[in-house]
Amino acid sequence: MAKILIADDDEMVRRNIMRSLKNQGHKLLEATDGQAAIEIIQKEKIDVLIIDVVMPKLGGTETLIRYKKELENTKVIVVSGKISEESDAFQMVIKQFGANRFLQKPFLKNQLIEAIQSVLEQ
Secondary structure (H helix, E strand, C coil): CCEEEEECCCHHHHHHHHHHHHHHCCEEEEECCHHHHHHHHHHCCCCEEEEECCCCCCCHHHHHHHCCCCCCCCEEEEEECCCCCCCHHHHHHHHHCCCCEEEECCCCHHHHHHHHHHHHHC
16 A cells, blocks of 8 residues: 555546545545645655646646755656647656656556556556
8 A cells, every 4th residue: 555645636537536536445545736745745654656747836847856855766657638648748758857656647547556566566
């Protein structure tokens, strides 16, 4: 069982992710932006952070840059509807910002579950 934090400003996306993971046995937490996610991470050990790239206040890439030290023991899955896997922006997110995986929105439940299993095995 992993402790998973979902950081996305879109409540519907957060709810869909939580619904998809409900029966997987994980402890699920949620945050509305990167700043709220970091406040949770500073209080609790999070195994997997699922974070959106574009959010108000503090987006995913800014969070990964600013809080690299706090996130060094956390697996990161970046999600976005704005960038694609083929883009240079994707390569930058994965290589420079320390993300372990990327999922392009909308993604399927089985893609999410596979991504979580994959990062937990790394």
